[in-house]
Amino acid sequence: MKQYYALRGAVPRTVLLSSPIDESEAVGEFLSSIAERKVELAVPQRGRRHDIIRLAEKNAREEILRVETSQERRVKSLELLGQMTGMDELPHILEAYDISNFAGQDTVGSMVVFEDAKPARSRYRKFRIETAAQGQDDYASMTEMLTRRLQRWKDGDEKFTPLPSAFLIDGGLGHVRTAQRVLDQFGVTTPCFGMVKDDHHRTRGLVAPDGREFGISTVPAVFALIGRIQEEVHRFAITYNRALGAKKVRGSSLDQIEGVGEKRRNDLLKHFGTIENIRAASVDELARVVPRTVAENVHDYYEKRAKKEK
DSSP, rough: HHHHHHHHHOSSSSEEEEEETTTHHHHHHHHHHHHHHHHHEOOOHHHHHHHHHHHHHHHHHHHHHHHHHHHHHHHHHHHHHHHTTTOOOOOOEEEEEEEEEETEEEEEEEEEETTTEOOGGOOOOEEEOOSSOOOTOOHHHHHHHHHHHHHHHHOOGGGSSSSSEEEEESHHHHHHHHHHHHHHHHTOOEEEEEEOOOSSEEEEEOTTTSSOOETTTTTTHHHHHHHHHHHHHHHHHHHHHHHHHHHHHOGGGGSSSSTTHHHHHHHHHHHHSSHHHHHOOOOHHTTTTTHHHHHHHHHHHHHHHHHHOO
């Protein structure tokens, strides 16, 4: 009690106890010195104060049960995951990776971390793929991202330490084999699995680099855990990708053209890739993406700008 209220820095006028405590007089004096007024310690036996004590005890029991049950469920899901995949130890730390790009450009990678089956957001990392990926080459992008991550670990960067219990890659056999090659280059023996989706883009199972697939749909706890991790790493990648895209188009010359709003601007950029390609496009080419009147406005705008520049 002394420690709790000393750290809290505020003491009520009355503290109700469920049972007597040793040195209650000394504790009362200590609390009074913090509050700079008289603090009463009471052990109510009946009436409204007694009802409040019973309610506090009930709330405490329910909270302990809730925390314990939730923690037990998380531990059980990790135990099942470890058993299914043949991991020697409980996979306390799971690290997942995904690649995202917009129209083959602005390729980014995301890394999310789950500790004891809960997101550890302070350990999330994002990568802007700089040189390895060309177009939509997910394998090259994954190679670059994992290489950079493991190099930071090898260099002793605390932000990338420790290594996880297992690496989870969003993708199939090709993706996980690509990741395994990078792990081998660094001499890392941590297990690596691909998170495979079915034809409806739902989590189907895990696949090992040697081609073994572990079905998880019949094990609800593991299915829920892997599904949540896969959704989170994908969300994190998409969020970063959109942030880069918004930064790129913010203040774009397209915003100055009559009839071009956010949707048409994004449609043009997605189709042509860059502003330079849009500038070089004919009215007919532009009209395949936006209405012809808007296509004419876009073409006229850049034609006038070109004349001014000359």
